[in-house]
Amino acid sequence: MRHAYQGIPRWIYVLATAGALFVLLPLAAIVAKVNWAQFLPLVTSESSLTALGLSLRTSAASTVLCIVLGVPLALVLARGQFRGQRLLRSFVLLPLVLPPVVGGIALLYTFGRQGLLGRSLELAGIQIAFSTTAVVLAQTFVALPFLVVSLEGALRSAGSRYEAVAATLGARPTTVLRRVTLPLVMPGLASGAVLSFARSLGEFGATLTFAGSLQGVTRTLPLEIYLQRETDADAAVALSLLLVAVAVAVVGLSYRGPGAAGTRGPGAAERALREGTPETARERVAP
Amino acid sequence: MSVRIDAAIAARGFDVSVSLAPGETLAVLGPNGAGKSTLLSVMAGLLRPDTGRGEVDGKVLFDLGPGVNAWTAPHRRGTALLAQEPLLFPHLSALDNVAFGPRSAGMAKVAAREAARHWLAEVDAAELAARRPGELSGGQAQRVAVARALAADPDVLLLDEPMAALDIHAAPLLRRLLKRVLAGRRAVIVTHDVLDAYVLADRVIVMEEGRITEEGPVREVLQRPRSRFAAGLAGLNLLAGTVTAAGIRSADGMEFAGHHDDPLVPGQAGVAAFPPSAVSVFLSEAHGSPRNSFRVKITDLEPHGDQIRVRAGELSADITPAASADLGLVPGLEAYFVVKAAAVSIYPA
Numbered sequence: 001m002r003h004a005y006q007g008i009p010r011w012i013y014v015l016a017t018a019g020a021l022f023v024l025l026p027l028a029a030i031v032a033k034v035n036w037a038q039f040l041p042l043v044t045s046e047s048s049l050t051a052l053g054l055s056l057r058t059s060a061a062s063t064v065l066c067i068v069l070g071v072p073l074a075l076v077l078a079r080g081q082f083r084g085q086r087l088l089r090s091f092v093l094l095p096l097v098l099p100p101v102v103g104g105i106a107l108l109y110t111f112g113r114q115g116l117l118g119r120s121l122e123l124a125g126i127q128i129a130f131s132t133t134a135v136v137l138a139q140t141f142v143a144l145p146f147l148v149v150s151l152e153g154a155l156r157s158a159g160s161r162y163e164a165v166a167a168t169l170g171a172r173p174t175t176v177l178r179r180v181t182l183p184l185v186m187p188g189l190a191s192g193a194v195l196s197f198a199r200s201l202g203e204f205g206a207t208l209t210f211a212g213s214l215q216g217v218t219r220t221l222p223l224e225i226y227l228q229r230e231t232d233a234d235a236a237v238a239l240s241l242l243l244v245a246v247a248v249a250v251v252g253l254s255y256r257g258p259g260a261a262g263t264r265g266p267g268a269a270e271r272a273l274r275e276g277t278p279e280t281a282r283e284r285v286a287p
Numbered sequence: 288m289s290v291r292i293d294a295a296i297a298a299r300g301f302d303v304s305v306s307l308a309p310g311e312t313l314a315v316l317g318p319n320g321a322g323k324s325t326l327l328s329v330m331a332g333l334l335r336p337d338t339g340r341g342e343v344d345g346k347v348l349f350d351l352g353p354g355v356n357a358w359t360a361p362h363r364r365g366t367a368l369l370a371q372e373p374l375l376f377p378h379l380s381a382l383d384n385v386a387f388g389p390r391s392a393g394m395a396k397v398a399a400r401e402a403a404r405h406w407l408a409e410v411d412a413a414e415l416a417a418r419r420p421g422e423l424s425g426g427q428a429q430r431v432a433v434a435r436a437l438a439a440d441p442d443v444l445l446l447d448e449p450m451a452a453l454d455i456h457a458a459p460l461l462r463r464l465l466k467r468v469l470a471g472r473r474a475v476i477v478t479h480d481v482l483d484a485y486v487l488a489d490r491v492i493v494m495e496e497g498r499i500t501e502e503g504p505v506r507e508v509l510q511r512p513r514s515r516f517a518a519g520l521a522g523l524n525l526l527a528g529t530v531t532a533a534g535i536r537s538a539d540g541m542e543f544a545g546h547h548d549d550p551l552v553p554g555q556a557g558v559a560a561f562p563p564s565a566v567s568v569f570l571s572e573a574h575g576s577p578r579n580s581f582r583v584k585i586t587d588l589e590p591h592g593d594q595i596r597v598r599a600g601e602l603s604a605d606i607t608p609a610a611s612a613d614l615g616l617v618p619g620l621e622a623y624f625v626v627k628a629a630a631v632s633i634y635p636a
Contacts, residue, residue: 161370161374162374162376164331164333164361164368165368165370165374166376166387166391167332167333167360167361167362168331168332168333168361168362168364168366168367168368168439168441168445169362169367169387169388169391169435169436169439170362170363170365170367170388170391170392170439171362171387171388171391172362172391173360173362175391176362179376179387179390180376183376183378184376184377184378186378
């Protein structure tokens with residue numbers, strides 16, 4: 001493949017290099033700014049560890065919530081046939097482009113004390129705003145589209161032919177979902193989950209607006225970094241590097257291919273999917 | 288009739304009614320876009336017709352029309368579908384693929400695997416049990432797919448051009464396998480290949496533009512074609528008989544040399560197939576290299592493209608108008624049909 005014609009004008013490489021530097025330089029700047037002598041004490045201070053622990057727990061919880069809500073959404077969007085399907089997709093994807101602060105305000109007026117559902121919840125003795133639950137909801141709100149987009153794409157490219165065959169073999173829809181659909185799109189689901197986790201981990205605006213910044217309750221790592229920046233720049237930089245490291249690990253994990261994504265037999269699903277496409281079948285028939 | 292399907296889809300110009308007797312295999316022939324696969328999808332419940340009624344042994348598959356709206360979901364129909372591509376579930380082993388149907392029917396894991404082993408053996412694929420679909424060749428995968436469809440114990444087996452995606456070496460093997468497993472089984476097979484219809488089916492329907500243009504026992508339809516499509520298919524000369532070491536012996540004792548596509552056992556029933564274009568016509572007996580030369584009485588002459596089709600009973604030859612004029616061919620004349628052994632294919636019947 002290396003020797004194949006590429007067809008990219010040379011000046012494109014110049015701009016591409018500029019683009020890559022634009023992303024990489026700020027990361028390098030963080031690394032350059034880190035006070036390495038103080039790095040360990042800074043990232044292991046009590047407030048840092050509390051924030052990190054809260055971030056990991058809430059992100060894990062919102063990832064689970066994303067899967068529970070996002071898998072059905074993606075299925076309905078990819079396989080369903082109903083009026084308003086395109087509209088539903090647009091609205092589900094809205095948090096991708098919505099400023100997180102706006103998301104936080106929207107959540108506040110939904111689940112807050114004076115909110116749409118908040119009053120009924122209040123009567124039931126449930127208070128969500130400014131609690132750890134609020135952190136999870138805020139993160140889920142912004143992270144859900146990542147899972148839905150990733151999974152819907154996987155569902156569409158997998159096609160429904162395997163599912164049709166499974167149904168003619170006598171499998172109920174739930175059986176088809178459990179034994180055919182989900183295993184086939186497992187790579188897409190896994191990378192969607194990883195992306196949601198990463199997005200949850202970095203969530204700031206919606207969390208601050210909807211959940212506030214109470215140490216140990218709602219102050220996640222990004223909030224802690226923002227707070228530290230005012231008083232202790234070294235601590236902020238050290239914690240930032242920590243988040244960069246987690247992000248790099250997450251991205252690395254989700255791009256390691258189908259083997260990392262939980263299918264048994266690395267690459268088998270992808271390979272078979274490729275072989276099973278109508279295109280290749282047609283090629284085989286062609287004389 | 289045990290299976291009866293009447294269905295119409297206005298948008299596709301599809302309007303078909305077919306029926307199947309117990310144990311009968313029906314071939315569906317027709318050009319691309321004739322609605323052959325649509326018929327299978329309607330039967331399998333993957334496509335909803337506008338109006339019509341489908342029934343298998345008294346079970347209503349669908350009953351749609353003014354005032355009626357009955358619909359049986361695909362998984363309750365007992366109509367296993369075998370497509371052009373094997374579509375084996377890539378994340379399951381061959382064994383678990385075959386066990387999928389029994390498992391879905393509620394069989395315990397161990398029993399389902401036992402049943403799967405039986406069906407894999409039935410299609411000569413027992414040694415492939417542990418393989419993943421990605422590790423199977425096209426022919427092997429399609430054999431496993433046949434086993435998977437059979438293991439679901441379908442009331443009607445639906446086959447959509449099962450040989451079309453296979454290479455020329457794998458296709459005869461699968462055809463032989465299907466001949467064995469379809470015997471006495473209720474099935475509908477969509478095919479492009481007249482040979483599939485001849486070898487595998489009891490009855491054939493020819494579909495053109497969403498409608499059935501011809502219907503009947505395979506031999507009858509192909510020998511007395513009324514539709515243009517069937518006539519094109521039936522152009523092939525077919526001669527039934529008993530397989531011999533070098534070819535085939537017809538019922539009236541005529542010896543025919545040919546090549547066997549499959550390993551055939553002398554003595555079994557077979558059919559020789561050769562195109563009219565491979566037949567030459569002589570007034571006297573020709574001799575020489577492996578050739579079949581036999582005396583015929585010309586029954587008919589008709590134009591066929593820019594050739595003349597010379598008919599002699601059930602056989603035909605295509606020759607140029609010049610050659611026909613040179614030979615002075617007229618109906619009733621006795622002549623010799625000569626065909627090279629290499630042009631004659633012998634198949635099991």
